[in-house]
Amino acid sequence: xxxxxxxxxxxxxxxxxxxxxxxxxxxxxxxxxxxxxxxxxxxxxxxxxxxxxxxxxxxxxxxxxxxxxxxxxxxxxxxxxxxxxxxxxxxxxxxxxxxxxxxx
Amino acid sequence: xxxxxxxxxxxxxxxxxxxxxxxxxxxxxxxxxxxxxxxxxxxxxxxxxxxxxxxxxxxxxxxxxxxxxxxxxxxxxxxxxxxxxxxxxxxxxxxxxxxxxxxxxxxxxxxxxxxxxxxxxxxxxxxxxxxxxxxxxxxxxxxxxxxxxxxxxxx
Numbered sequence: 001x002x003x004x005x006x007x008x009x010x011x012x013x014x015x016x017x018x019x020x021x022x023x024x025x026x027x028x029x030x031x032x033x034x035x036x037x038x039x040x041x042x043x044x045x046x047x048x049x050x051x052x053x054x055x056x057x058x059x060x061x062x063x064x065x066x067x068x069x070x071x072x073x074x075x076x077x078x079x080x081x082x083x084x085x086x087x088x089x090x091x092x093x094x095x096x097x098x099x100x101x102x103x104x
Numbered sequence: 105x106x107x108x109x110x111x112x113x114x115x116x117x118x119x120x121x122x123x124x125x126x127x128x129x130x131x132x133x134x135x136x137x138x139x140x141x142x143x144x145x146x147x148x149x150x151x152x153x154x155x156x157x158x159x160x161x162x163x164x165x166x167x168x169x170x171x172x173x174x175x176x177x178x179x180x181x182x183x184x185x186x187x188x189x190x191x192x193x194x195x196x197x198x199x200x201x202x203x204x205x206x207x208x209x210x211x212x213x214x215x216x217x218x219x220x221x222x223x224x225x226x227x228x229x230x231x232x233x234x235x236x237x238x239x240x241x242x243x244x245x246x247x248x249x250x251x252x253x254x255x256x257x258x259x
Contacts (some may be wrong), residue, residue: 015218028226030204046140050217057217061140061210065203065226067181073222 005099009085016079016103018050020072020087028064044092045070051086051100052076079103141210150199150206150234157197157210159236162243165190170235172248176227179252185222186246190239193219201247202231227252 003023010017022045029042042064050058050072058074076085081103088098144156154160171185186196196211196219208225219237227233227250234247 052216055214055216057214058221059212059214060221061145061212063145063205063208065200065205065208067224067226071183071222071224073185073220075218075220077216077218 002095002097005087005089005097007085007087007099007101009101009103011079011081011103014078014080016052016076016083016085018074018076018085018087020050020070022048022070022072022087022089022097024069024089024091026064026066026068026070042092045089046092048072048087048089050074050076051084051088052079053084054086144207144210145205147207148205150201153199153205153207154236157207157236159197159238159243159245162236162245165237165244165246168235168237168244168246170233170246170248172233172250174249174251176250176252179227179229181224182227182233182250182252183222183224184233184235186220186235186237188219188237188239188244190219190237190244192240193237194240195238196221197236198223198225199234199236200225200227200231201234203228 006021008019024045025043027040027043029039031040033040044064045062048060049056057076083103084100085103086098086100090096141156144153147153147156167189169187176182184198186198193213198209199206200208209223211221213219230251232247233250234245236243236245
């Protein structure tokens with residue numbers, strides 16, 4: 001399983017600013033492995049869903065051109081302390097990971 | 105099981121919490137999966153990608169704000185921010201004009217999220233970074249030139 005997602009939430013009034021780091025190689029399929037001289041196959045996060053108290057608020061589709069260990073920031077409205085923010089991803093191989101965290 | 109029991113090791117409590125999170129969050133990923141616009145992501149020219157999202161009539165607007173560096177020191181990590189001031193913003197797309205496949209990301213905004221996203225992208229070469237926004241059924245865009253010193257798609 002991929003390394004754990006990291007999430008930082010800052011509450012400003014009723015807006016939760018959410019910064020997320022998702023450890024993932026994000027291989028473009030264009031990179032050559034220096035040891036084998038062969039192309040490293042495409043391996044990238046395709047789909048990301050963010051939730052607020054279990055309800056989806058953001059649904060993202062990505063290409064292989066999102067940077068390695070993707071960073072994503074978004075802002076949830078109507079948020080308050082104790083609410084839960086979740087992020088889940090799935091890559092082009094069907095691997096997935098998710099994290100849900102309460103707002104402090 | 106009582107999570108507040110002080111006897112329960114933190115690690116186990118974290119594991120239990122993670123298991124709950126997995127169950128709760130993975131469900132929407134499956135249930136709400138918007139269909140991927142494969143032709144748009146596969147397109148090799150930005151005009152084809154824009155046609156595939158139905159935005160050929162997009163109009164440049166100062167209500168769409170894109171932030172990208174003038175010069176990207178590391179073309180494999182270019183920080184992009186897009187904010188829409190248009191009411192009824194539904195979707196934000198990010199394109200790197202000269203990437204082998206210009207469409208980098210599509211963000212469908214659902215009720216409860218601000219029309220703002222930040223993401224880091226790879227750029228193959230110096231190019232215009234374009235944000236296209238769909239708001240109340242109409243398409244708008246903004247773009248910003250970003251110079252890169254070394255291609256990022258191989259890295």
